[in-house]
Amino acid sequence: MNTGKDDRDVKLLEQILDESKQVQGVSLWQDAWKRLRRNKAAMASMATLCILGILAFLTPLLPLQSPIDKDLNNRRFLPPSLETVVMGQRDGLKFKDGRLTAQLAKFEDEIGELRTKQRSESDPDKRDAIDEQIENRIEVEHPFNQLWNELDSVSWGLCELRVSIFGDYAIPSIFGTDQLGRDLLARVFWGARVSLIVGIVATLVSLIIGVSYGATAGYFGGIVDTIMMRIVDVLYSIPFFFVVILIMTFLGDDAIKKRMNEIGIDQIMVFYVVIGAIYWLTMSRVVRGQVLSLKEEQFVESARTVGASSSRIIFRHLVPNVLGIVIVYLTLTIPSVMLFEAFLSFLGMGVSPPDVSWGLLLKDGVDALSSVKLFWWVVVFPGAALAATLFALNFLGDGLRDALDPRMKNRD
């Protein structure tokens, strides 16, 4: 009798054990992802942004026209059209047959000739001279360098791939052309690269500064916290927009530019850092608040008991726990940084030609507006690109905030 009851107990217990094994804990991230997936607007924004990012990265591969090739005679302010365009067709380029591929073949032949000549040369001095000549010719005459501005090695490779896939085909000027006869579609795409990179890099800079500053202040508390947060308060009341303009003015000075070039610092790099360095204030406040409450938790106590150092506790135990809120602020910081870049470029103090960004395109567009004729496309397309990106980022940020908010957990 007894054994039968025991059997039943064992079975029951096993059954409960099996059931409990099937129950899986839901981590914060899984829960958030579940809620985010239900938010259609946020998902659509995320998809848009992913596509945008991929397209921006693959811009050199796409069959776009040249973003910098000017045609002042025939192609100024052309309205959007579907007229076919061939790469390298402009007479001024003096490409062979007016085609990029033909010119490319011709140019490579010429360089090849030079190289054979160099190989047959016995005098090392002359060989070096020819080497230099080849490099100069590539820099000035290579068709890629005439059609694109300072391609890095990845983009160069993508461009070669593009020529081998699409040949001379280029998408017609469906966005029209600008006041110097450049294709607007290509410029919007190349501008997207700069605008997105500014947004991302500057935000990362602000992330690094803000999180470490806030976490340090919150963790140490007391007088350290008071002083550090007082500094933030003072910085908060400085009108940074104007200070940044002051800094950009300073960096734009010829003497400073020369000195920076000597050290090897790019102006655009300083630009990223300067923007990033002013957007960390809110981030540091938010992180500090979170850390203040987190540091009373037991896991911090136990980490300290086993002898973990302060920096280890801050960066290994506290920072990962504030990641959720940090990501939300990240998605909300990127649009404001991009907007800021657009503002500065619009005022002529950010990205400078021949680089191109959306802010710069808009500046060109608004400048063209004051003319007698209506060139609506020079404003509408870059504006729409910028607005759509900011729109999507804002939506995604809001969605993430709702999804990661612990108060929303297991609701709806």
Place this chain on the structure above:
Amino acid sequence: MRDLLSYLTQRFFWMLLTLWVVYTFSFILMRSVPGNPFSSERNVPPAIERQLEARYNLDAPPLTQYIDYLVGIVTRFDLGWCIRLEDYSVNQVLAEGLPVSASLAIFAMVFAIILGVSTGVVSAVYRGTYADIGMRTAAVLGIAIPNFVLAGLAILLFVFGIKIFPAGGWGTLRQVALPALCLGAPIAAYIARLTRTGMLEVLTKDHVRTAFAKGLPKRTVIMKHVLPGAMLPVVSYLGPATARVLTGSLVLEQIFALPGLGSHFIHAALQRDYTLATGMVLTYTVILFVMNTLVDISYSIIDPRVKLQ
């Protein structure tokens, strides 16, 4: 009252500290440009260059310059002479530009508050209707579209299209209207969102239910019992809103060719007129500080639970 006084003194102290930080920072920036502001120009004869340096006090050692300039600002509010604008002191430029910028900013703020609050209220009261959805979409669009794009579109539409506004210039109400609308639109959108959220929160409160239950007309309940509570986030947003108006005015004054502080500042920056730029940054700091203080005070008046500190 004593609270207020000690609060004001404290704020004043912090303002001075902030101004000093800004001043020192821009002074160091100015002085670390190699050479002097005139060395990049066409060959200036040495005698004239010495005269110029003497006029701008550039021949003194840096520390003396720093102190002289600071003393001039503190004792006489004298921000010095413009480097590029001939025969203009920074104070004169400020005196000319400030009224223009201030009226533009005030118009924009008033427009933003009126439009934002009214659409926010309508959208909360008629929650879920097409009006609500339409206004929310408009608000998101307003936040996402930068105001210089908006200005471009507005010029296309109202200046070249329907021709009801002039393209630029300053003086008449019609000339102010379009830039002020473009400047205020993103802020209106933000205020509308804040108002809507605040309204929805207060609408579920007990005292509102009581007010409805005792038979007060809807209009009275909303105007007297809901709106004041819902205004708190809006009031606290007014500080950042001022900052946005100031930065926005930089761009809009450029686009509409208004002779305000913003266009002077851009000019100063592009021309490397360091004294003018410094003077303007200091002025902007003061404006922002004063606005933030006012917002804090009014916040504590509206909500007695908030203590000034």
